Amino acid sequence: MRSRVVVTGLGIVSPIGIGVSDFWKAALVGQSGISAITSFDPFPMDGYRSKVAGQVRDFAVERFVDSAHGERVDRYAQFALVAAKEALADSGIQMAKENLHRVGVIVGAGMGGMVMGEREITQLYQQQKPYRVHPNFIPVITLNSASGIIAMVYGAKGPNLTISTACSSSAHALGQALHCIREGRADVVITVGADASITPLVFAGFCSLRALSSKFNDHPEKASRPFDRLRDGFIMGEGAGTLILESVAHAKKRKARVYAEIAGYAATSEAYHMVIPREDGLEVAHTMRLALADAGVTPAQVDYINAHATSTTIGDAVEVRAIRRLFKSSADKIAISATKSLIGHTLGAAGAIGGIASVLALHTGQIHPTANYDDPDPVCALAGLSRSAQERRVKVALLNAFGFGSNNAAVVFKRAAS
Amino acid sequence: MATDPTISLRIRTALGKYLKRDPATILTTQHLRDDLGLDSMAVIELLYRIEEAFDLQIPDQDLVGLANVGHVVNYVEMRLEKTASPAPNKKPAKPSKPKGKKKI
Numbered sequence: 001m002r003s004r005v006v007v008t009g010l011g012i013v014s015p016i017g018i019g020v021s022d023f024w025k026a027a028l029v030g031q032s033g034i035s036a037i038t039s040f041d042p043f044p045m046d047g048y049r050s051k052v053a054g055q056v057r058d059f060a061v062e063r064f065v066d067s068a069h070g071e072r073v074d075r076y077a078q079f080a081l082v083a084a085k086e087a088l089a090d091s092g093i094q095m096a097k098e099n100l101h102r103v104g105v106i107v108g109a110g111m112g113g114m115v116m117g118e119r120e121i122t123q124l125y126q127q128q129k130p131y132r133v134h135p136n137f138i139p140v141i142t143l144n145s146a147s148g149i150i151a152m153v154y155g156a157k158g159p160n161l162t163i164s165t166a167c168s169s170s171a172h173a174l175g176q177a178l179h180c181i182r183e184g185r186a187d188v189v190i191t192v193g194a195d196a197s198i199t200p201l202v203f204a205g206f207c208s209l210r211a212l213s214s215k216f217n218d219h220p221e222k223a224s225r226p227f228d229r230l231r232d233g234f235i236m237g238e239g240a241g242t243l244i245l246e247s248v249a250h251a252k253k254r255k256a257r258v259y260a261e262i263a264g265y266a267a268t269s270e271a272y273h274m275v276i277p278r279e280d281g282l283e284v285a286h287t288m289r290l291a292l293a294d295a296g297v298t299p300a301q302v303d304y305i306n307a308h309a310t311s312t313t314i315g316d317a318v319e320v321r322a323i324r325r326l327f328k329s330s331a332d333k334i335a336i337s338a339t340k341s342l343i344g345h346t347l348g349a350a351g352a353i354g355g356i357a358s359v360l361a362l363h364t365g366q367i368h369p370t371a372n373y374d375d376p377d378p379v380c381a382l383a384g385l386s387r388s389a390q391e392r393r394v395k396v397a398l399l400n401a402f403g404f405g406s407n408n409a410a411v412v413f414k415r416a417a418s
Numbered sequence: 419m420a421t422d423p424t425i426s427l428r429i430r431t432a433l434g435k436y437l438k439r440d441p442a443t444i445l446t447t448q449h450l451r452d453d454l455g456l457d458s459m460a461v462i463e464l465l466y467r468i469e470e471a472f473d474l475q476i477p478d479q480d481l482v483g484l485a486n487v488g489h490v491v492n493y494v495e496m497r498l499e500k501t502a503s504p505a506p507n508k509k510p511a512k513p514s515k516p517k518g519k520k521k522i
Contacts, residue, residue: 135462135463135466
C-alpha cells in the first residue's frame with residue numbers, strides 16, 4: 001500500500017511578508033504587495049510598458065541565513081533558503097535525528113539565477129572581456145543551485161531535484177515530492193518553489209510578450225485583478241514558498257503537527273501552444289479530474305480552489321470554463337481565491353505559495369480575498385469568488401497551476417484526519 | 419625582491435573582506451587552504467578579485483604556485499614589475515614553484 005503524505009511545515013518569502021504569520025495576516029486583509037519598480041535603478045523604466053511588480057522589499061539574506069551560504073547563490077535561491085529554514089523549523093524536524101539519505105529536496109524554479117545572469121551577460125557583451133566573467137556565474141545560474149544549497153545547508157542526502165516548467169514548476173515539485181514519498185524513496189521532502197527575476201531583461205521579455213498589465217502603472221495595487229472585467233495582464237512577482245512533506249508514518253512517529261494531507265496530483269500537457277491555453281478548457285478540466293481521482297475524491301467534495309488566475313484576459317476565462325466543465329452545478333458552491341491578486345505572479349514559486357494558501361485554508365478555515373475583484377467579468381464570474389475573506393470548513397482543496405509550454409498541474413490537499 | 423607594502427596590504431584587505439576578518443590578522447605565511455580555510459573554488463574567486471583589483475590576468479598555469487598569501491603577494495608584485503608581461507594564451511607560462519619567485 002502506498003504511503004499517505006502530509007504537510008508538516010511551511011515557510012514563505014513574499015511581497016506581503018517574509019514568514020508565514022506575516023504573509024497570512026496580510027493575505028486575509030487583502031493587502032497588496034504590488035508596487036512601482038525601483039530595482040532597475042539606474043536602468044531607466046521609461047521604455048517599459050509595464051512598470052509595476054510584486055517585489056520583496058528590504059530583503060537582506062544575512063538577516064536570515066549564514067552568509068557563507070546565502071552569498072554564494074542568486075536571489076531566488078536566497079529566497080528558497082529562507083523559506084526552507086522557516087519551514088523546517090516550523091515542522092520541528094531535527095536533522096540530527098533523521099536518516100539523511102531519506103530526506104530529499106525538490107525545488108520548482110522557472111527562471112533561476114537571472115540577477116547575476118543578466119549582469120554577467122551584459123558585461124561580457126559590453127566589455128568583451130571573457131576573463132572577467134565571474135567564476136560563480138555557471139554554478140549560480142544553473143537551475144538546481146537552490147536545491148543544491150538547501151541540501152548542503154541541512155545535510156539532506158536523499159533525492160535532489162529541480163523541476164522547471166515555467167509557472168507550474170512548484171506545483172509539479174509538490175507532485176513529484178508526493179510521488180517520491182508515496183513510492184518509499186524518502187521519508188521527508190523539503191519542497192520549494194522559488195523565483196526572483198524582476199530584472200531588466202526578463203521583465204522586458206514579458207513586456208514584449210504583451211503578457212503584463214500596463215493600464216495600472218499609476219495605481220500598482222489595482223493592477224493584479226484576476227477575474228475582473230478590467231484585468232489586462234499579469235503582474236510579475238517574486239518570492240519562495242516551502243512545504244515540508246513527509247509520510248504519515250514518519251510524522252506520527254515524531255508526533256508532528258499536521259497541517260493537511262497532500263492527497264492527489266496530476267500532470268498533463270495540452271500539446272497545443274507555447275504560451276496560449278486551449279480556449280475550451282478541456283485539458284485543464286482533464287488535469288483537475290485526474291488529480292481528484294488520484295486523491296480519491298469526487299468533484300462534488302471540493303470546497304476550495306486556489307486558482308492559477310494570473311489576471312490575463314484569456315487565462316482566467318479558460319480556467320473558469322474548465323471549472324464549470326468539470327464541476328458543473330457545484331462550480332458556484334466552491335470557494336475560490338486568487339493569491340496572485342495580492343502578490344503578483346511569482347512564476348516558479350506560484351505553485352508552492354498557492355499550496356501554502358490552500359493548506360492554510362484547510363488548517364484555519366479561512367480563505368484569503370481576491371483583491372480587485374470589483375466588477376466580475378461575466379465570462380469568468382463564479383459565486384465563490386470574493387473581495388473579502390471567507391470562512392469555511394474546508395475539507396478538500398484544489399490547487400491549479402499552468403505554465404508556458406502547454407503545461408498543466410493540479411494538486412489536491414485534504415483536511416488531515418484527526 | 420623588495421616587498422611593496424601597498425600590494426601586500428591590498429591583497430590582505432581583499433582576503434579580509436572575503437573572509438570577513440581583520441586583514442591585520444592575515445599573515446603572508448598563511449596557507450590559503452590549510453590556514454585560511456579557502457576551498458579550491460574560493461581560491462578562484464579570490465584570484466578573480468585580485469585580477470580585477472590589479473588589472474591582471476592570471477593564466478591557469480600559474481595557479482598551482484599560489485598556495486599561501488606570500489605567494490600571491492610575490493606573484494602580483496612580479497607581474498606588476500613586468501609591465502610587458504605576455505598576455506595569457508599567447509605564450510604558455512611554466513608553473514611557478516611554491517616560492518612564487520620564478521619568472522613566468
